[in-house]
Amino acid sequence: MKLQEFKSSLPLSIVALSVGLLLSACSDNDHDNNMPEPPAPPVERSFTLTVTNLTANQPMSPLALLATSNGYHAWQSGEPASLALEQLAEGGDQSGYSAEMDGIDMVVSGAGILPPGASESLTLTQVETAVSSLSLLTMLVNTNDAFSGLDAIDLSQMAVAQTQSFYTPAYDAGTEANSEIKGSIPGPADGGEGFNAGRDDVDRVHLHPGVISQDDDLNDSVLHASHRFDNPVLRVTIQRTR
Amino acid sequence: MTLRKVTAGLLLAGLVATPVGAAELTISISNLTHGNHFTPVLIAAHDAQMHLFQAGEPATSALQKMAEGGDIADLAAMVDAANGVTLSNPAAGLMAPGQKVESITLDSQAMTHLSLVAMILPTNDAFVGLDGWEIPTTPGTYSLTLNAYDAGTEANDEIINGGGMPGTPGIPAAPGGDGGSNGSGVADTSANDKVHIHPGVLGDTDPAGGMSDLDSRVHRWLNPVAHVSITVK
Incomplete structure (x- = not known):
């Protein structure tokens, strides 16, 4: 054992x-009588994540599901966003996350944009002893730098068929001013710029104060009333399937 | 409780003895909003399969009637037809902002899940909702906070015109007497036809015109919009 x-x-x-x-x-050796027994196939655990976009009119960028360990945090409120998070929250680009990074064991990506009202399921399968925790990230694309997700959810104690459910709020990466002006928002409301390496906001992750919109008299905003959002913005259910 | 339901309860008791999940519930509901009324509340105990609504799914026509006009009769009939337990209108009318209704008793019988809905006024199709909360088997008092959903069935134009029937645009009424008129209408650019978290109303500060007939200083809310306390005996 x-x-x-x-x-x-x-x-x-x-x-x-x-x-x-x-x-x-x-x-190379047909006459080896002391062939060691092949190792037993590793026991695997699978988890299915089902994510529902609860917003009225904020498509979510392709989901980034990270299998994490060693106390990895995708973000911490009050602390500056990592470069990878800045890229995701400003441009919906998850390429900054990879299994080569310290604390990230695997990245599972969503199929594409998750439209308002839509749901998507992702499957995470790991060798039993590698199972530790997960984080989930996605951008609200009709914003400057709003994102939502889960950080460091413990999976190690979940029994088969057990589920955990979450309602997640919108966070502000704090890396880009919430100007809402034309050219600054990558989603369909604008088609503007995504990631920009400059940091012209408070440079700490915090709960998002919400967008304003031109309908609420922010005159140079490209957003409308339906782009406003209230929390929660995602429902996430995690089920261990085996 | 109707006679039919009593009969069903007796039949069930005779066939499979006392249901394990039977619970006597005492419920209180608080309207947490600043300036929004709830229309008559529907409380329903039902099985795990039934839903009055589901976020991410289209509204049923029964849900649409409730969310656009406050009519809970079809939802209640649906639950009753599936041998669920319903309690309609525990506040005996509208629930004003800040109002709390206490000591609502409900025998959930063999039903395992609890749901609650009511339309939020003045809105086009917002409602406060609890979707299939599993009734605990452990006695105790449980505290829940509920969010405001958008049925996704009517554009949020924020025009108060008495329109409460499904398919009729507009808001039935502002029960607080604090609504405006002659608004030009908010353009709802969302194509989302699923039940979702309501983005909130916009309103404006012009009671005789502007874009909205709602007052942005009075009718906005942030989740949660209701608090529910449930005591399981």
């Missing part, structure tokens, strides 16, 4: 690599 636990605690890629080495060693 101890040995098996040790083996399956190795990262999947290393386990796969060692299997390959063992097999090739075998083929």
Whole structure:
């Protein structure tokens, strides 16, 4: 039992690599009577995340689901956004997140824009011993830098068939001023700029105060009444399926 | 409780003995808004499959009637037809901003889930909703806060014109007597036809014109809009 636990605690890629080495060693020696037993296939756990866009008129950028560990936080309120979060919150671009990064073990991406009122399910499958926590990120694309999601949700204690449900608020990345002016918003309300490396706002993540819109007399806003939003903006259900 | 429901309850008791989930509930509801009324509230106990509404799903015609005109009869009939338990209009009329209705008792019988809806006035199709809350089997008092949803069935033009029938644009009334008139109408650019979280009303400060017949200083809200306390005996 101890040995098996040790083996399956190795990262999947290393386990796969060692299997390959063992097999090739075998083929080179047809008379080896001391062939070690192949390692047991690693036990996997699967989780299905179902995300519903609860807003009236804020399409969500493609979902970024991060399998995380080692105390990774996608954001912390009151702290500056990471570069990856700035790119996601300003431009809906999740390419800043990768499994190569410290604390991120896997990235599962949504199929595309998640329209208002729509739902999408994502599946996360990991070797049992690698299961730790997850974060979820998506941009409200008809804003300057609003995003929503989950941060560091513990999965390790979830039993098969167990579900956790969340209603998530909109956050402000604090990296771009909420000007709402033409050319500053990447969503269909504007078609303007996404990510810009300059930081001209408070430079700390906080709960979003909401958008104003030209209908509410912010005269140079490209947004309308239906782009305004109240919390919560997403419903997320996590179910462990195996 | 109707005679039919009593009969159904007796039949069930005779066939499968006392349902394990039977619970005597004491419910209180508070309107947390600054200046919005709730139309007559529908409280329903039902099974896990039934929903009065679901965020991300289109509204049923029964839900549309409630959300656009405050008419809960069709939703109640739907629950009753599925042998659920309904309690209509516990406040005996509108619930004013800040009003609390206490000591509502409901025997949930064999039903496992609780829902609650009421239209929010003055709006086009906003409602306060609780969707299928699983009734705990452990006795105690449970506290819930409820959000305002948009049925997604009517454009939020914010014109008060008495329009409360499904398909008729406009807002039935501003019960607080604080609505305006002659608004030009808010252009609702959302194509979202699913039930969703209401973006909030806009309003303006011109009671005799402007874009909206609502008053932005009176009729706006932020979630949550209601508090519900449920005691399970």
